Amino acid sequence: MGTGISLCMIVRDEEDTLGRCLSNAREYADEIVIADTGSRDGTPALAKRLADKVCSFEWRDDFAAARNFSFSLASGDYLMWLDADDVVKSSEIGKLLALKRSLRDDRPDTVMCRYESAVDERGETSCVYYRERIMSRSSEPVWQGRVHECVPPRGKIVYSDFTVTHLKTRPSPPGRNLSIYRAAEARGEPLSPRDKFYFGRELLGAGLTDEAERTLEAAALDPEGWYVNRIEACSALAVCRERKGDPEGALAALFLSLALGEPRSGVLSAIASLMRKTGRIGEAAFWYESAMRCRDHSPEGDFDDPRTRSVIPLLGLTECYWLLGKKAESRACHERLLTMAPAHPTVIKNSGFFAAHPETEDGGT
Numbered sequence: 001m002g003t004g005i006s007l008c009m010i011v012r013d014e015e016d017t018l019g020r021c022l023s024n025a026r027e028y029a030d031e032i033v034i035a036d037t038g039s040r041d042g043t044p045a046l047a048k049r050l051a052d053k054v055c056s057f058e059w060r061d062d063f064a065a066a067r068n069f070s071f072s073l074a075s076g077d078y079l080m081w082l083d084a085d086d087v088v089k090s091s092e093i094g095k096l097l098a099l100k101r102s103l104r105d106d107r108p109d110t111v112m113c114r115y116e117s118a119v120d121e122r123g124e125t126s127c128v129y130y131r132e133r134i135m136s137r138s139s140e141p142v143w144q145g146r147v148h149e150c151v152p153p154r155g156k157i158v159y160s161d162f163t164v165t166h167l168k169t170r171p172s173p174p175g176r177n178l179s180i181y182r183a184a185e186a187r188g189e190p191l192s193p194r195d196k197f198y199f200g201r202e203l204l205g206a207g208l209t210d211e212a213e214r215t216l217e218a219a220a221l222d223p224e225g226w227y228v229n230r231i232e233a234c235s236a237l238a239v240c241r242e243r244k245g246d247p248e249g250a251l252a253a254l255f256l257s258l259a260l261g262e263p264r265s266g267v268l269s270a271i272a273s274l275m276r277k278t279g280r281i282g283e284a285a286f287w288y289e290s291a292m293r294c295r296d297h298s299p300e301g302d303f304d305d306p307r308t309r310s311v312i313p314l315l316g317l318t319e320c321y322w323l324l325g326k327k328a329e330s331r332a333c334h335e336r337l338l339t340m341a342p343a344h345p346t347v348i349k350n351s352g353f354f355a356a357h358p359e360t361e362d363g364g365t
Contacts, residue, residue, distance in 0.1 A: 006076030014084035064143035109155025193225030265294035
């Protein structure tokens with residue numbers, strides 16, 4: 001039995017990124033399949049030059065339907081997906097080829113791979129999580145969800161450190177996802193627990209804070225929801241309440257998440273930040289310290305920001321320790337940041353502060 005990989009994509013008006021995405025695809029994909037959902041630029045012509053199969057799919061406000069169509073066109077034993085603004089860096093090709101060779105013996109149904117979905121202005125990864133990236137065709141994978149679609153992992157699941165990087169060149173069409181949810185709502189379609197979470201995030205992003213708060217609270221409290229989505233709903237709910245000038249309500253949302261699973265560094269860093277803003281400096285230091293001891297939960301599907309275990313709490317502790325009179329500890333945190341994030345604006349500002357305050361905790365120089 002073979003282990004050929006079909007790379008399956010859905011695209012629309014992607015002529016600026018499609019070539020970049022597929023520049024090295026022939027090194028790992030045995031087949032490239034593209035479903036075009038209504039491009040009005042040069043994407044179809046470009047796709048025909050780069051792919052083995054290119055077909056049109058009539059858009060119906062349903063990303064899962066489009067992805068299932070692309071999967072139906074594939075002939076490989078394993079199906080891999082990418083978005084047009086995804087990149088497989090040259091440094092990752094070796095990992096992917098090794099993974100491909102392992103498929104012959106391991107025969108997994110689902111391969112979960114790292115996804116760097118956001119990079120900050122300094123080029124540092126600010127959000128990473130694992131996604132179902134490669135699936136066996138024999139397991140009959142089915143995409144679910146009109147928006148933020150996924151294939152629920154099943155069967156034999158393996159994890160790989162092979163990483164795909166998401167590099168947007170332009171923002172998504174404003175209001176697109178929210179309008180899809182609104183239309184489904186108008187048709188009377190019930191929202192799944194997962195939909196509640198993502199609908200709430202879309203509402204929050206659109207500035208509809210009151211409605212977002214209600215929707216995210218429902219997602220956080222839904223016992224049928226996936227615990228990771230419920231934890232993240234708590235974090236988004238806290239943002240809603242802080243925007244409304246309710247820091248205690250925001251803290252309550254964050255503390256609710258601690259009853260749903262092991263503490264996340266992002267949650268603890270957010271608790272610490274709220275404590276610091278309300279003058280509870282000693283408590284803020286405790287929560288920043290706790291955030292640094294958290295483990296990475298991205299293999300569980302969390303939207304993990306590695307900075308919430310390092311740079312963010314260290315910046316908070318630099319300030320908190322100084323205010324608590326622990327000046328040596330404050331300087332020690334700053335020294336760590338100088339090696340970790342020397343170009344960070346706050347680190348640069350703090351360097352000036354420490355230069356102007358040479359005293360240490362014991363009064364020495």
